[in-house]
Amino acid sequence: LLFICFITFSLRINSQYCEKKENCDIDKSNYDEATNLITLNIKDAVKSYIPCKSENCSCHVNVLKRDFEPFKTGITKDMIKSLRSHGIIYQIINNKIYRQKDCNFPSRCSGVEHFIKKVLKKVKLPNMDLIINVRDYPQVYPHHGPIGPVLSFSKTKDYQDIMYPAWSFYEGGPAIKLYPTGLGRFDLLRESLKSEAEKIPWNKKKSKAFFRGSRTSDERDALVLLSRSNPELVDAQYTKNQAWKSPADTLNAEPAEEVSLEDHCKYKFLFNYRGVAASFRFKHLFLCKSLVFHVGDEWQEFFYDSLKPWVHYIPVNSKSKPEDLKILINYFKHHQDEAQEIAERGFEMIWKNLKLEDVECYWRRLLxxxxxxxxxxxxxxDIKIRPFMKCSFNLFK
Ligand code: UDP
Incomplete structure (x- = not known):
């Protein structure tokens, strides 16, 4: 009787998955709930995936439409005035760009200006005021305070900022020992990562998960802890950042040496985590042709929406415990064909649709x-940055 109960129960679980799926072909003799769910997720996602059109940065254009939705009745000078302290004020007048004299992050401002100047060379724009937030965190939280058109590089669904391509596509990214002038020049990194991926094809990569970075979010702890208990499966260690004071900031261990993005390509499984906001690391990882595990789905940049879970990367719950991560990594260690296919699709997506020209094109459509x-x-x-202040704008030709 017990045996019959067990068989009936197993078939019921299986048919719960199968009744929703056509052509459900789970191997019932080798049933494992977690494993089969991953297989189904991949099959489903790949089957329903419709590739976007690459021309004219169209793969990202839905994001632009969504971000402008709250402003469809217009953007006014009063909106700009009410939010002027939330970013750097720029003016475009007669197709020239002006900026308030002070910028709290000069290289970030310069990274932003690089793209706006490119747009102005190509098209004629109407006169406008802009608030460009070059801090990490988004600014327009509709539940508190005024709503207005602040441009930010990253946000969650709770914010109404308009996303723009981060300064670090050109310059002003985090300055670490390996990139002392700050991470930037995505055009050059694209090439060097691609050539590294060609030097180390899939079967030459280490069958291990890898992460290197600072503890900008404690969501990263689960992988670092798994690495400490299972070093043969994962190499994930914390590095120092500018805020580092003691081993407490690296989860009670000495900080690890930094590893270049190119050297990430030696590993089959690469993890991406949010930091303070979205991490700049995400786009680079795909270019290694390794399988990207993306933890959490809250923090966005303008191009994230074009990448689809299970098609281009493996989505991971941000509350995953070390044991959950172990199951997921082991699945792909044992399903290398699937892993490699997803890695290839992720690479193609970024390679074709996240060129510096796509970034420029997005800026152009945005402006x-x-x-x-x-x-x-x-x-x-005509906007005073501070009350009683005289004209404080510079011209950037
Ligand atoms: N980074 C790197 N090698 C390292 C540590 C960091 O290339 O060993 C890069 C990483 O890819 C990211 C940036 O430096 O784009 C900052 O990483 P961190 O983890 O400090 O902060 P995050 O921006 O991810 O929150």
Whole structure:
């Protein structure tokens, strides 16, 4: 009787998955709930995936539409005035760009200006004021305070900032020992990572999960702890950042040496985690042609939406415990064909649709859309950055 009960129960679980799926072909003699669920997720996602069109940065354009939705009735000067302390004020007048004199992160501002100047060389934009937030954190939280068009590089669904491609595509990214002037020049990194991926094809990579970075979010702890208990499966260690004071900041261990992005390509499984906001690491990992595990889905950048879970990367719950991560990594150690296919698709997606020209194209579409919505006439220096301050704008040719 017990045996019959067990068989009936197993078939019921299996048919719960199968009744939703066509052509459900789970090997019932080798049933394992977690494993089969991963297999099904991949099959389902790949089957329903419709590739986007690469021309004109169209793969990312839905994000732009969504971000401008709250402003479809127009952007006004009053909105800009009410939020002027939430970013750096720029003005575009007669197709020239001006900025308030002070920028708290000069290389970030310079990374932003690189792209705006490129746009101005290509198209004629209407006059407009802009608030560009170059801090890590988004600024427009509709539950508190005013709503207005602040441009930020990253946000969650709770924020109404308009996302722009981060400065670090060109310059001003985190300055670590390996990149002392700050991570940037994505055009050059694309090439060097691709050539590294070609030097180390899949079967030459170590069958291990890898992460190197600082403890900008404790969501990273689970993988670091798994690495300490299972060093043959994972190499994940914390490095120092500028805020490091003692081993307490690296989860009670000495900080590890930094590892270049190119050297990440030696490993089959690469982990991405949020930091303070989205981490710049994500886009680079795909270029190694390794399998990317992306933890958490809250923090976005403008291009994240074009990458689909199970098609281009493995989505991982941010509350995963070390044991959960172990099951997931082991699955792909034992399903290398699937792992390699997802890694290839992830690489292709970024390689084709996240070139520096796509970044420039996104900036161009963003600024044109913004310009169409900007209602008021503006004059040079008619926004006071601080009360009683005289004109404090610089011209960038
Ligand atoms: N980074 C790196 N090698 C390292 C540590 C960090 O290439 O050994 C890069 C990493 O890819 C990221 C940046 O430096 O883009 C900052 O990493 P960190 O973990 O300190 O902060 P995050 O921005 O990810 O929160």
């Amino acid at each position: 044109r859309q913004y310009g169409r919505l900007f209602k008021d006439n503006i004059k040079f220096c």
